[in-house]
Amino acid sequence: MTHWIVAPIVLPAMLAAILVLVARFHISLQRILSVAGTVVLFAIAAGLFWQASDGTISVYQLGHWQAPFGVVLVADRLSTLMVLVTATLAPLVLLYAIGSGWDTRGQHFHPLYQFQLMGIMGAFLTGDAFNLFVFFEVLLIASYGLMIHAGGAARLRAGTQYVLYNLLGSTLFLFALGTIYAQTGTLNMADLAVRVAELDPANSAGIRVAAVLLLLVFAVKAAILPLHFWLPSSYAEAPAPVAALFAIMTKVGAYGIIRTYTLIFPPDLEITQGLFDTWLMPAALLTLALGMIGVLGARRIDRQVAFAVIGSMGMLLSAVAVFTPAGITAALYYAIHSTFATAALFLLVDVLRDRRNAVGVWLNDAVPVTGGPLVAGMFFVAAIAMTGLPPLSGFVGKLLIMDAARESNLVWWVWGTVLVGSLIAVVGFSRAGSQIFWRAHQVASAQEADPESEANEVNTKDNSAPEPALPMVAIGTLLALLVALTVFAGPMTRNLSATAAQLFNTDPYIAAVLSKPGKTIKDDHADEAAHDATYTDTEEGH
Amino acid sequence: MELLVASAIGVLTAAGIYMVLRLRTFPVIIGTSLLSYAVNVFLFASGRLAMNAPPVLRDGVDVYTDPLPQALVLTAIVISFGMTAVVVIMAVGSYLSAGEDLVDVPKEDVDIPQAPHSLRGEPVE
DSSP, X not given: OGGGGGHHXXXXXXXXXXXXXXXXXXXHHHHHHHHHHHHHHHHHHHHHHHHHTTSOOEEXXXXXXXXXXXXXXXXXXXHHHHHHHHHHHHHHHHHHHHHTTGGGSSSOHHHHHHHHHHHHHHHHHBOBXXXXXXXXXXXXXXXXXXXTTTOOHHHHHHHHHHHHHHHHHHHHHHHHHHHHHHHHSOOBHHXXXXXXXXXXXXXXXXXXXXXXXXXXXXHHHHTOGGGOTHHHHHHHHSOHHHHHHHTTHHHHHHHHHHHHHHHTSOTTOGGGTTIIIIIIHHHHHHHHHHHHHHHHHXXXXXXXXXXXXXXXXXXXXXXXXXXXXXXXXXXXXHHHHHHHHHHHHHHHHHHHHHHSTTTTTBOOOOSOOTTHHHXXXXXXXXXXXXXXXXXXXHHHHHHHHHHHGGGSTTHHHHHHHHHHHHHHHHHHHHHHHIIIIIHHHHHHHHHHTOTTOHHHHHHHHHHHSOOOSHHHHXXXXXXXXXXXXXXXXXXXXXXXXXXXHHHHOOHHHXXXXXXXXXXXXXXXXXXXXXXXXXXXXXXXXO | OHHHHHHHHHXXXXXXXXXXXXXXXXXXXXXXXXXXXXXXXXXXXXXXXXXXXXXXXXXXXXXXXXXXXXXXXXXXXXXXXXXXXXXXXXXXXXXXXXXXXXXXXXXGGTSOOOOOHHHHOOOOO
């Protein structure tokens, strides 16, 4: 049964290989396999989530080596929750990609998509810091391919910036890991937790540097203020389904922060005191402010949504920075909400881009969008969720965050920034919505007065073309998930506060990882022959 | 030995950061390569510097060098090599399609394109 833990990583990896090698020239076969794969992935993720929902921490030893020596995968509440969120998002975004034909606009969309899923799943499940780096690279290299899917000058340019920025982030990650290894002699997260706690606070310069470097690395991924520059243009230029899948990628950074700073550098650890109060909280609030101002200032809808992502990451991390179980609960709720909300918005932006032929994503006057009421309604719902107006889950998430922030000594700053920021975002999205859907009608009625206008023909032609239903189903399901998240907010927060409680009680995690028996290198001289045999066997096995 | 390794890491990092801050993609890529060399040497040193010591357990040997950083460095080298190849290809593609290799915000992002006049319409009074 424990082999299920590795399934979310192995399944997409094998499937991607099959898609490249066998189904390379058969797009319909690729589509069927890819959708089937993500559906199975969802079932596995749901199973793992259910398995961990009673508080069990399952450990999977790769190659059956005992924990500090071998790499382990750990399925606790937090990692299975994130795996489940990813596996819920994946089939929906894939349906959109198929329905809108994005997967045929370039080569190898489906294999790259599966590799991307493999990297994300691995990053959530691994219990080893260096393995986390490796899975970051897997998800990044797949994202580079997806980012420039379908090509184009603007996309390639944004893609190059994105890759360069992430290369620097990876280098920083390696520096952080090297420092950690030099200070503690281990990279297993549970083992690190034990050894960091034993370090002498008077002689801890190295590990403090490592803690800050790690925070910077995850801040790059989560797009926190001084390190957010890669996000707006890459998310805006990426193909819509890819941008929607990227909605989970910023959460990988947030996950890294939550995991590392609850397990390895817990809040009561003396050597990292003040890191969150002094640095993360102000940075998160500035990120929130910048994102919301960007929402108001953007002149293209795709950039507007990209800035909304930055704002939501600021919101999420201001809850993380409180660093109490209540704060983590709020942050997790908001993370789930903002993943689905941003994914829905990116997909809607793509629908608008296709249907507003000439002006595309620019917030200019244009003829009405075809299928107006449905698209407009969906945009309205998604924007309400994103900006955190009642009655949708964004509002619940924001309430939870503000409630959790009462324990912070920066409480008034948090409340002020969250409330003013939301107001600015509401204004920004209202402006975009009224420009696209309402001013469009004014333009249209002006054109009806002038029947000779060439635009009328374009307009009628577009209205008669049937619109594929699959993209709308995908977006509708994402919005339905937001509604469900609101309706089941009670059970959901109960589950999440259990998750947060498990995170703050690190002893069971450490015990589960380190006490699980497995192959080990024996120090005993009497066993040397046996040990040598084991060692050689494994070497040959590799 | 310590001085040599430390200064090598320092010089590589400094040169890499200088190159990364350039405005064109080619020097930036050279910069990321230099940084990845720096981090590889750094990782190598993170298991302490031991001269002429074997990394695998053998009979009659008491002093070992830490084998783990060597495995980490191998992984890091492979990954950074692959990433550099990807970014070179993307930079070349970007250069060929855009006709320039500057890494800053393109001009098209600064100006709003206007729709054809017939589609734009004028606001109704």
